[in-house]
Amino acid sequence: MATLPDYRGQHPAWCPGCGNFGILKVFKDAMIEMDIEPHQITVVSGIGQAGKFPHYIKCNTFNGLHGRTLPVATGIKLSNHDMLVVAVAGDGDCYGEGGNHLIHAIRRNISVKLFVHDNQIYGLTKGQASPTSMEGMKTKNQPFGVLSEQLNPIALAIALDCGFVARGFSGDGEHLKGLIKEAVHHKGFSLVDILQPCVTFNKVNTFEWYNERVYHLESEYDPEDRTGAFKKALEWGKRIPIGIIYRNHRETLEERIPMIKDKPLVRQSFDPSKLQATQKEFY
């Protein structure tokens, strides 16, 4: 069984107090508690502060291009569905640069676990608005404040009938760890939007700002009621719900591909025995 030292990676280059530290810690804890070993996971990340995440743990890693985590993760999962494939991205990476891929990954329902470090700002490029920045937020690039409406990833995902939609908060570690485990156990695509402060650039959505607003979903809340979930997804402002907001049990992409019913593609050796017959078709 893996222990914490097995998961110890490079020393993080994040700002002291960054919400990412909290996410990193509970991610490792969740993996250990689920008895998952580092070689059984592949983390795909993009570019941004969240993109560095896999370097700070130990696991198979593909740190690719900005916005392109989900296509890479899809290729990996389709080739080896025994592997736990996790995609880690920031709000700019996943909801901006890679928005198209998010839509189609949800449609495919490929069993990739997407954790979005959502600090509502661009950190690595030093403080521009992100798709989830709130309207009116002033930055160096948005001197009149953000003019576009804030993207609501939860509502977007529910509209697309995403299999697992949750929101967590980096400042509520135990709760977030639970969400990570649920997301991993879910069969199909999982989106966990994780609210986190950016201590350097986001002076609006601070730890205190989030802490005052987030609340755990009520115990009677039914995440399998899509209409109710959509209503819950629209809640943002004085109170922000965290927890599993929507869940369904759609068949996954990998379950629907007959070629990989028996075993993962990567475990099937190439069989050239039919090539002569295939060539005959050209006559």
Next chain:
Amino acid sequence: MDYSIKIGGEAGQGIQTIGGTLAKAFSRSGYHVFTHQDYESRIRGGHNFFQIRFSENPLTASRDRVDILVALDKESIVCHENELTETGLIIYDSSILKQKHEKKHFLDIPFVNLAIEHGGSKIMGNTAAVGAVLGMLGLNTRILEAIITDAFKKKGDEVIQGNIRTAVAGHDFALKHCQECAFSAAPESEPKMLIAGNEAIGFGAIASGCRFYSAYPMTPSTGIMNYIADKEKDYRIIVEQAEDEIAAINMALGASFAGVRAMTGTSGGGFALMVEGLSLAGVTETPIVIALAQRPGPATGLPTRTEQGDLNFALYTAHGEVPRVIFAPGTPEQAFYLTNKAFGITEKYQIPVIILTDQYLADSQWTFEKFDLNRIHYSDQRLRGNALEKFSEYKRHAFTDNGVSPLGVPGDSKHLVVTDSDEHDEEGHIIEDAETRKKMVEKRLFKKLPLLQQEIESPVVYGNNHPDIVLVGWGSTYGVMKEAVDTLSGNKNIAMLHFTEIYPFPLREKFDYLNMLNNAKLSVCIENNATGQFARLMRTETGYEFKAKINRYDGRPFTLDSLLGELDGYITGL
């Protein structure tokens, strides 16, 4: 015997069905066949044609002259009547064209009525046309009947029999009414295989153990995806239609990282979107094969036509200094073997390989006796299971003498496989230091290069060994250049140099092509583009300047007649 048949009409009239069926009937009858297509970017209407040339001798190009024109619309007559040979004929159905032609090179055949009368449905009119062409040529319908039986297997016996009766009726009508027919087909022989460029790449990929193909549909590359998708169950291949070309290349890289052979395909516009992914393949040293089927640009250009305009793009694109290998097959046969070589090289050296074709090669069908499957190599370079477990430590990007690091499969052992689009250390983790950066650049760009250069074959030589005239080209101009050499070799010392494996540029150790060029009186670089991109590459790599250049950039391929016409001016007086 060297006949050309052209089927012209609007999109949606079944030109491809008629053309494809005739081509198959000829190749099964043992003739050499060459077909090419010219179509507009629309689903219905417009003017399109399918041209078939067949002979008892090998063929590698189209002629301008037509022996039988099957006109499914009026436009076909307007556009192509002047292409007829002296004995050439036009067949048409006056009930479709709503006009009657009395000139003696026209033959009115009631395709639709024959179909209704003998097959029970006017849909079978095209079958009557196929039968009629065979009748005019003095061929029987035996092979056609077998082709019909195969093609309509799923539709049941009634449809099969209806089509056969209609084919026979068309055949008999032409035999009876074609007073002007002076055709005589050569004796039949053993069936030949008939294969198009796109199919050859698809078949080559399958034969090479490709297990994952992701792409976004784009003419003229879509045929590769269609072919592989048709075989995905038999060969256990996953074909994923991506949301865009960015996703297509990134998915293929993900699959390759996970341990399966992966490929993508596109045309220029899609390749533009893949450029960042190409760079990613470079830095992460992830094997990938990319088929780039060119069409005329810039931007959307002429979407369904042909051009060799993306050589520079393939050579120089990607941010940063990215190594690559580029193949430019000239025939479906070369495309088949080079696709296999592409999979071998990309996996052995962990460098992206681009197969550069164009619409002309992608859609053209050629005949061959067979492809030799014994020439197909499959050597899995990935470290799987125990092979990986045995390493005391594993570093995905370990420094080695030849620059090639062991390619482990993630999850197959406790060893972790780590890679990064950032500059990274041997383990694959992000770094910033200058020394590691320098070593990684040298590993990727310089260490592998000498070995890679040894893998690249010399250009193909055809014709005289000590030529006065050398025709030089790359990619799809192979066939037309070869026939030009055949035509002119009677009274000229002429040869062709075809650069099939184009980059890294072939070394001159095995064959000193520069020597051949320097000793010739005339060298002509023939390219289907405006600026002579290969001529420039030659100058960059060797300093050699061609004495003449022939460039065609109207979106159409060279035909033998058009090329001979252009060459005439250079050759006369030599």
